[in-house]
Amino acid sequence: MKSLKTTLISLAKNRFNEKEIDFLEKAINFAEESHQEQKRLTGEPFVNHPLRVALLLTQMKLDLNTIIAGLLHDVVEDTKITNQQIRSEFNEEIAFLVNSLTKINKIKYQQKNNSDDNSFSQQQIDQENFRNMILAMAKDLRVIIIKLVDRLDNMKTLWALPLEKQKRKAQETLDIFAPLAYRLGLTDIGAQLEDLAFPYVYPEEYKLTRKIVGRRREKLEAYLKSIVPILLEQLKKNHLEPLAIKYRTKHWYSIWRKLQKEEMDIKRVYDLVAMRLIMPTVSDCYAALGVIHSIWKPVPGRFKDYIALPKPNGYQSLHTTVFAENGQIVEIQIRTKEMDEEAEWGVASHWFYQEMKDNKTYKKRKSYVPPKKFYWIRQLQEWQKQFYNTTDPQQFLDFLKTDFFKDRIFVLTPKGDIIDLPEGATPIDFAYQIHSEIGNEAIGAKVNDKLVPLDYQLKSGEVVEIITKKGKLPSPSWLEFVKMAETKKKIEEVLRRHKLF
Ligand code: MN
Numbered sequence: 001m002k003s004l005k006t007t008l009i010s011l012a013k014n015r016f017n018e019k020e021i022d023f024l025e026k027a028i029n030f031a032e033e034s035h036q037e038q039k040r041l042t043g044e045p046f047v048n049h050p051l052r053v054a055l056l057l058t059q060m061k062l063d064l065n066t067i068i069a070g071l072l073h074d075v076v077e078d079t080k081i082t083n084q085q086i087r088s089e090f091n092e093e094i095a096f097l098v099n100s101l102t103k104i105n106k107i108k109y110q111q112k113n114n115s116d117d118n119s120f121s122q123q124q125i126d127q128e129n130f131r132n133m134i135l136a137m138a139k140d141l142r143v144i145i146i147k148l149v150d151r152l153d154n155m156k157t158l159w160a161l162p163l164e165k166q167k168r169k170a171q172e173t174l175d176i177f178a179p180l181a182y183r184l185g186l187t188d189i190g191a192q193l194e195d196l197a198f199p200y201v202y203p204e205e206y207k208l209t210r211k212i213v214g215r216r217r218e219k220l221e222a223y224l225k226s227i228v229p230i231l232l233e234q235l236k237k238n239h240l241e242p243l244a245i246k247y248r249t250k251h252w253y254s255i256w257r258k259l260q261k262e263e264m265d266i267k268r269v270y271d272l273v274a275m276r277l278i279m280p281t282v283s284d285c286y287a288a289l290g291v292i293h294s295i296w297k298p299v300p301g302r303f304k305d306y307i308a309l310p311k312p313n314g315y316q317s318l319h320t321t322v323f324a325e326n327g328q329i330v331e332i333q334i335r336t337k338e339m340d341e342e343a344e345w346g347v348a349s350h351w352f353y354q355e356m357k358d359n360k361t362y363k364k365r366k367s368y369v370p371p372k373k374f375y376w377i378r379q380l381q382e383w384q385k386q387f388y389n390t391t392d393p394q395q396f397l398d399f400l401k402t403d404f405f406k407d408r409i410f411v412l413t414p415k416g417d418i419i420d421l422p423e424g425a426t427p428i429d430f431a432y433q434i435h436s437e438i439g440n441e442a443i444g445a446k447v448n449d450k451l452v453p454l455d456y457q458l459k460s461g462e463v464v465e466i467i468t469k470k471g472k473l474p475s476p477s478w479l480e481f482v483k484m485a486e487t488k489k490k491i492e493e494v495l496r497r498h499k500l501f
Contacts, residue, residue: 004051011058012067020064023090027068028054030089034072034079041160050074052153057146060345066142069097073146076102100143101150144180148189151177155196170200174253185314188344194253202256209256212266220273220330221247227325228275234291240284243337246276270299270321271331278340282307285334289318292332296322299329307335309410309461315343409460425458425483428474431466432487439487440494441468455481473498 002010005028012024031050038046054070068090075081076098083102087095155173158166174197181190199206224247235241250258250272262268279285285307302321310316317335324330335343410420411430419433427445431438444467445452458464474491482488495501 004048008051008055016064027071031071034075034081042157049153053149056149065093069094070146072098073101073150097143101146148177148181152189152192166200170197173197174201191251195251198253205256209252213255217249217272224273224275234295238291240288242277242279244278248274248276270329274331274333276333278337279334282336285318288334296324298322411458412463414463414465422483426455426481427464428454428478428482429484429487430464432490436490438466438468440474441472442466443469443472
């Protein structure tokens, strides 16, 4: 068996030059020496953990500094090495990444020392943890990507931890890390995190899900493969040829959530396995959809065009559900190669493309600011600043729970700009996202050209227009129905300024 070290180096050789490989080897040796005496609770040498983290970061095609930061991420925290040493031995950027990760993790150790604390202070600690994480993430997204990969590896060896810790870590993974991965578009990591946590948090439900699904996934995949020749023939007649056909198997935790929605009826979970067509261009995607609907009738109301209207995390694809051969209901997803890579690697895929496109910019760039479509990360940074100094720290936690991690909808402005909101958001929440003044001066709202009450719950895809009146102030009654913690805060501020609150 090849050692982790050899695998890492040979994989890195595909992308980095000799000098860079030397730098990587120096980091590997440094990590090995620093962690020399340490063992994981699994009994293996500690250094295997950072090696696996670095290996996954390399597979995700992240840059060399990130990979090295992954190798060194536990060095300052767990050994005598200081951040200054990392700076002088490696570079400023690696030292920054490692330092950010150490800061995030420090909170964990306070928890350890006060293990008999009550749940209130536990929440206090979590809050501080959140704040540090958000701060670090807004500065440089790579910090959070390393953190997610670190958590993923730790979840794989969760069995070695004491029972009470297993449950807490798994719960935290479901509550914070998996949603964070999805928000960054790292769907594959999000799904893995959920499936690793699922049996620890909900053991009975996990067993039940496995039992209900049985061999259905394998059978459905075999069926999908059997209908492919029919599809390919029709596509060919229309001069269309997919670059690839893939089969996406729904992960356990997601099946469980779907089962709950569908009254535990597995027959209604149509996308247990979905067929995925990778087409050369966007217009080929729509053309292929037309062909599919001409051979197999679509199930009404199940078609989704995430190409024209991408999900808030940037996800793009066409989804349709059809009655295929023998009336079997199946889901088919159609997208381009770029969309497919982004669906899997999210933000990381952007960096990869930039790196490939323009090596000079890549080398010069100091820190990794989020691409435009992840503008919400910049928003987070703004919100973070606003909430950081509030006297009531609970407000920040509320904000994260309602505004950030909640399921998202996207609505449109009359000009067609997409606004990303939490589920249940009202026209007032929408107005404050456009501009505080528009929120303050709102007197009415139109959804798809029809007047709606201000407490109306917006739905994805709706076009929202706000009617304003100059000099008007927000009404205290709005506080009772607005959804977002950020909206509440803005309204309260104006009311307080005018002594109405
Ligand atoms: Mn670690």
